[in-house]
Amino acid sequence: xxxxxxxxxxxxxxxxxxxxxxxxxxxxxxxxxxxxxxxxxxxxxxxxxxxxxxxxxxxxxxxxxxxxxxxxxxxxxxxxxxxxxxxxxxxxxxxxxxxxxxxxxxxxxxxxxxxxxxxxxxxxxxxxxxxxxxxxxxxxxxxxxxxxxxxxxxxxxxxxxxxxxxxxxxxxxxxxxxxxxxxxxxxxxxxxxxxxxxxxxxxxxxxxxxxxxxxxxxxxxxxxxxxxxxxxxxxxxxxxxxxxxxxxxxxxxxxxxxxxxxxxxxxxxxxxxxxxxxxxxxxxxxxx
Ligand SMILES: [Fe+2]
Numbered sequence: 001x002x003x004x005x006x007x008x009x010x011x012x013x014x015x016x017x018x019x020x021x022x023x024x025x026x027x028x029x030x031x032x033x034x035x036x037x038x039x040x041x042x043x044x045x046x047x048x049x050x051x052x053x054x055x056x057x058x059x060x061x062x063x064x065x066x067x068x069x070x071x072x073x074x075x076x077x078x079x080x081x082x083x084x085x086x087x088x089x090x091x092x093x094x095x096x097x098x099x100x101x102x103x104x105x106x107x108x109x110x111x112x113x114x115x116x117x118x119x120x121x122x123x124x125x126x127x128x129x130x131x132x133x134x135x136x137x138x139x140x141x142x143x144x145x146x147x148x149x150x151x152x153x154x155x156x157x158x159x160x161x162x163x164x165x166x167x168x169x170x171x172x173x174x175x176x177x178x179x180x181x182x183x184x185x186x187x188x189x190x191x192x193x194x195x196x197x198x199x200x201x202x203x204x205x206x207x208x209x210x211x212x213x214x215x216x217x218x219x220x221x222x223x224x225x226x227x228x229x230x231x232x233x234x235x236x237x238x239x240x241x242x243x244x245x246x247x248x249x250x251x252x253x254x255x256x257x258x259x260x261x262x263x264x265x266x267x268x269x270x271x272x273x274x275x276x277x278x279x280x281x282x283x284x285x286x287x288x
Contacts, residue, residue: 005207007036007281013075015178016062016082018201018213020070021096025050035072036281037206042070067215068096069201082177086197086217093225097198097214097232104243105282106202106210107251107274110182112243113200114174114266116155122238125158129167132156140269148176148273150266161196161218162227164189171195176270179279180204190221198232207282208249212236254286 007013019033020042031042039055052063052072062073066081087094102109112118116135120128138153153172160170173185173195180202185195196218203211214236218228253275255268275286 005037007074007204009279009281010075011277011279012036012179012204012281014073014078016064016071016073016077016079017180017203018069019052019072019203021099021213022065022068022070023096024099025070033203033211034205034209036074036204038074040072068094069213069215082181082199082201084183084197084199084215084217087215089217091220092217093220093223093228095216095218095225095228095232097216097229097236099203100212100214100233100236100240101205102210102212102240102243103208103249104210104246105208105250106180106204106212107279107282108243108246108249109202109210109212110176110180110200111251111267111270112239113182113184114150114176114270115264116153116172117264118242119155119157122242123235126235127157127160128155129158138265140266142269142273148174148266148269150174150269160186161189161223162231163221163223168192174266176273179274179277180210180282188219188221191219194219204282210282248284250282250284252284253280254284257284 017035019035020031025031025044027044027047033040041053041055043051050063050070052061054061062077064071067087071081086092120130120133136154138150140150143149151173154169157170158167171187175183177183183199185197188194188196199215201213205211214232216228216232253271
């Protein structure tokens with residue numbers, strides 16, 4: 001891999017990031033990846049013991065396993081791995097949605113995940129369709145837990161999930177949990193009073209490349225894990241070229257850089273929240 005800019009954002013260096021889906025690791029083969037511009041090699045010692053080593057210094061870094069992923073922290077962990085309470089509910093399918101490499105800043109991937117306006121155009125026939133293109137007003141705020149929370153989001157979807165039989169008005173909640181982690185809660189197509197959860201753990205490979213690691217906690221509705229995974233991959237395959245065509249590749253944090261419209265309210269909050277937390281890696285910082 002070519003040299004990449006290193007990260008100086010403490011909030012990112014001292015946090016946990018997914019670097020691999022455990023099913024992609026094999027005991028007899030080292031696994032190579034990159035996190036925040038640092039090349040890493042994973043050595044699997046037997047079935048359970050995983051060691052993550054920096055290629056530049058040869059030093060081992062912090063590692064952990066959770067939700068079917070291998071996690072790494074380059075610095076000193078200041079917080080625990082993001083807690084996904086739905087993963088502990090026994091009546092849900094827990095599915096890792098494949099690790100998808102995207103040639104774009106991971107912050108762009110998070111913002112795209114938050115964007116309801118693109119659904120009928122990028123995912124027609126699935127997550128939206130014309131003429132249902134208008135994004136109705138919704139609420140956004142920063143919570144006491146320091147997360148960006150968007151509620152009261154409603155969007156008509158013709159085929160919201162693999163178990164959908166008909167189109168319906170789907171309730172959405174979005175939550176940005178960490179700079180590179182975003183969660184989405186949406187009505188289950190069969191049990192409409194329950195919410196399926198998708199958490200997108202984005203691995204910042206470097207400032208202009210990321211790997212999206214979706215983690216799905218879907219209410220068991222007879223669909224099965226394989227169908228849930230296939231659906232997620234189909235949807236993400238539609239997002240990938242759109243994301244890779246966005247310029248600049250890093251996310252501009254200057255409020256004047258890209259004109260916001262009402263539908264972008266959550267995006268405006270997200271960019272401001274990143275600015276306030278001094279996140280600059282993968283971003284074009286705001287001019288003072
Ligand atoms: Fe999308």
